[in-house]
Amino acid sequence: MKRAQIVAGNWKMNLSFQEGRDLAKEIINNSSPNEVLMVLCPPFVHLNHLSTLVNGISHLEIGAQNCHHLSNGAYTGEVSAGMIKSVGCSFVIIGHSERREYFAENDELLTKKVDAVLGNGMRPIFCCGEKLETREADNQEALVQSQIENALFHLDSEAFSKIVIAYEPVWAIGTGRTASPEQAQEMHAFIRSLILKKYGHEIADSTPILYGGSCKPDNAAEIFSQPDVDGGLIGGASLKANDFIAIASSFPQH
Numbered sequence: 001m002k003r004a005q006i007v008a009g010n011w012k013m014n015l016s017f018q019e020g021r022d023l024a025k026e027i028i029n030n031s032s033p034n035e036v037l038m039v040l041c042p043p044f045v046h047l048n049h050l051s052t053l054v055n056g057i058s059h060l061e062i063g064a065q066n067c068h069h070l071s072n073g074a075y076t077g078e079v080s081a082g083m084i085k086s087v088g089c090s091f092v093i094i095g096h097s098e099r100r101e102y103f104a105e106n107d108e109l110l111t112k113k114v115d116a117v118l119g120n121g122m123r124p125i126f127c128c129g130e131k132l133e134t135r136e137a138d139n140q141e142a143l144v145q146s147q148i149e150n151a152l153f154h155l156d157s158e159a160f161s162k163i164v165i166a167y168e169p170v171w172a173i174g175t176g177r178t179a180s181p182e183q184a185q186e187m188h189a190f191i192r193s194l195i196l197k198k199y200g201h202e203i204a205d206s207t208p209i210l211y212g213g214s215c216k217p218d219n220a221a222e223i224f225s226q227p228d229v230d231g232g233l234i235g236g237a238s239l240k241a242n243d244f245i246a247i248a249s250s251f252p253q254h
């Protein structure tokens with residue numbers, strides 16, 4: 001089965017409205033439709049405008065970096081999944097390690113956020129991954145297994161089929177230190193085996209599993225050539241149009 005190939009750019013808390021618009025236009029003007037889906041995930045203030053810019057462009061979609069788990073109410077400063085959907089987004093990053101670390105997001109909360117995203121007809125890009133000390137203790141598989149089981153395995157098959165998983169070893173995010181292609185493949189195959197046991201072949205074979213962590217134009221091809229790596233969640237390199245496009249062009253040609 002041929003899986004979707006996805007390259008998502010996590011802009012994090014970067015770029016003014018004008019800078020974001022210029023970056024998106026550069027990406028639009030210099031990328032051409034192919035089988036790779038490019039997802040731009042800017043800060044909230046960009047979402048509405050960028051959704052309009054990519055409207056009708058088949059290889060580009062817009063995603064948010066987070067959402068609140070409730071639909072509305074007295075939660076000053078928060079943005080709901082329904083609001084994100086209403087400006088034309090189709091993806092939301094959930095459980096990024098920076099949100100787990102700096103905003104104390106735990107599995108229980110992430111479960112609710114996943115439900116909110118799916119309930120509004122969008123696809124979660126669910127992030128999982130271990131810290132350095134966990135890898136050094138060789139406990140990375142147990143940790144990732146618990147992150148996935150706790151936040152996703154309450155879903156039925158229909159709902160799970162909308163999930164995109166991003167494996168992001170925390171020690172590789174923004175550090176310039178990337179997982180080796182073998183380390184990425186090993187964890188991606190492990191994640192796929194968990195999905196297989198729970199949901200069966202069809203869903204396991206079709207769930208996109210992205211790699212994230214210092215992915216750049218010069219290492220993307222090697223990582224994307226691994227059989228269970230279906231693309232990337234890109235931080236720093238997604239802020240430069242040429243780098244982001246080069247990464248999206250790094251899939252093996254068949």
Ligand code: PEP
Pocket residue numbers: 010168172173174175176212213214215233234235236237
């Ligand atoms: C990320 O934040 O999801 C990420 C992968 O960042 P970077 O590419 O900068 O390591």
